[in-house]
Amino acid sequence: MDSSKIEDVDASLADYGRALLGAGANASAVSMASATAALTRMIADADRSREIRREAILRAHHDLFRRTPSEAHRAGTLRTTQNWVGGSDWSPLGALHVPPPPETVSAYLDDLLAFADRDDLPPVAQAAIVHAQFESIHPFIDGNGRIGRTLIHAVLRRRRATRHLTVPIASALVAHRERYFAALGDYRAGQAATIVAMLASAVRIATAESWVTATRLREVRADWGAAVGGSRPGTPPHRTLDLLVEEPIVNPALVAGRIGVDEEEAAAVLAALTRAGVLRRAPRSRRAPVWLAGAVLDEVGDLSDRIQASSRRMRGA
Template sequence: MSEVNQLSVGWERCPWDGPDAPMSRRERAAAKGQYLASIPPAITDLAFDIPGEIAAAAEDALVEISRFDAELSAALPRADGELAPLAVVLLRTESASSSQIEGVTAGAKALAVAALNESAGQNARLVAANVDSMQKAIDLADDLSTDSILAAHRALMHDQAYARPGQLRDGQVWIGGGPTPHTATFVPPRPERVAELMDDLVSFCLRTDIPVLTQVSIAHAQFETIHPFNDGNGRIGRTLVHAMLRRAGVTRRLTVPVSAGLLTDTAAYFAALGSYRDGDPTAIITQFSRASFAAVGNGRRLVGDLGEIYSTWQQLLPSRQGSAARRLLSYLLSQPAVTVKHVQQHLDVSQPAAQRAVDQLVEAEILKQISTGKRDRAWIAREVITALDDFATRTGRRG
């Protein structure tokens, strides 16, 4: 069996020919000469001797994720024969929490409005793009490849040219430490190594002889160590987690918001990545196990809140079963901001019918108008916004 220390990154000295950025005299003195870049090991064929208690906790967490996924079949009353789309709610929440780790925040209201392609702040648009990239990865979970990872990155960073959307980085990046890599907290590998390392990572992800959450944790840590993109590495790395869970058959209908669990202790998460790079994968496996339990517990509260909201709405709305207004209720759980045009397209009804549905929900105090005038009016379901923001508050995230 391979030794754990085979996971340790190596190092190589590299010449620095980067731009002459403004810096202090101390920084300039430290930035002279060569810097050290990491050389992550190939992991495709490595074996992993994980202590029994760590492996058992990871297996328990995986069972809890799968149980939560199954619970959703009966989580809410059915509307028109279809399960209310909780997968989209949890996907959006995970995307917001995932982006928060990198300092990109957006409240539930701003994010819901951004999903309408209406006027929204930059942070909300970035989180909405993160939703698109995660959906892309989940859609491609059965065809996990470097190309599918690039497609997720393209969806995430599509309007940010500096990030080279859908392309591996062609320059050196580093984490922390100032304007050059000489004093960085961590320096990922030279760009010339990235393509081969990504192919190795994908081969590792396709293995079937490693317990799922252990494999997911190691793959995520290896991805963050490679840091294959100019920007968006954290968000795509967490997207990979959900693609792997789907591929393994652990989740079927939703994304369990694992990174919302990671948010409860980001310092421990980053320390675990450091331990992985030093050759010890146990800390990152432990962090993923804890994050999974935290995410499922929080997710159950969100599901309960949404169930109560849905039940109350059904009592408030006098419309008959099958009406446009009734059909809109379950959709509002996943998309709590709408326009008449949006309702018209989603329900496949005429503009007058869509307007009547909105009016009925306003009269029942389920929807509230948030924009004025007759053009580009939008409405929100305040109770759903509150439930999502409460979820975020429980993770420690601030929108």
């Protein structure tokens, strides 16, 4: 979500949840849910193939924009026109960055992917340079920032610096949005050290705070067990409680598919967990009900706040 906030895209958790479940939501929520789908696809592809592949980048871009009417026709395709960063919509005069001409983009991307698949340099430095180079190429008309930040996670997963979880690195970057953009400018001026150092700091802070959240989520799961009076392993309520730690925004269809019951039984489990205080029904979701595991979502929000606060303290130290 914080990667979208860097692009000034934000939405409530309830709207974001509806968008994730395909239950209808506002444009910002749909955009954020689409960014989540793109992130998931890129990381999964890097994990499976042990490569950073052009096809995965294009499919992730398609995920990002296929639900955006004004951009759907360009979803998943490299740009064929000149673009620029900053300045006006009509001219690159005064732009912060003018990327290479469109006819050179494909070759530049091939070169970037070859670098991304190397194993002879530190993973965090590699991820930072891949990200900054991707932003410099700016291969799409829109969505370069979100796809580029997704590439950071894809490189770290390919290098096995991460194996199971996606640490919210963007939460540290959004704390210093202007400094982050300036670091990309330094890279284009030939100074890669700024963005490498910034990403290394972001990874360190996000990882440390994520360990705290992991501990707290184990405590949340234990509290839920007490709230429902205990549950037997393997039963639908027990499996749903386990699911909610990973998927804190659900509806009957999602629960039914993930724990292997019909939607009627899933709805009954959700109702019971709502009565126990584990779940709450999202507001404004009468036609397409969505349930939220508030304790998990509150912890995720707190994680983002802690990462940003730690990043600002480090900057001020």
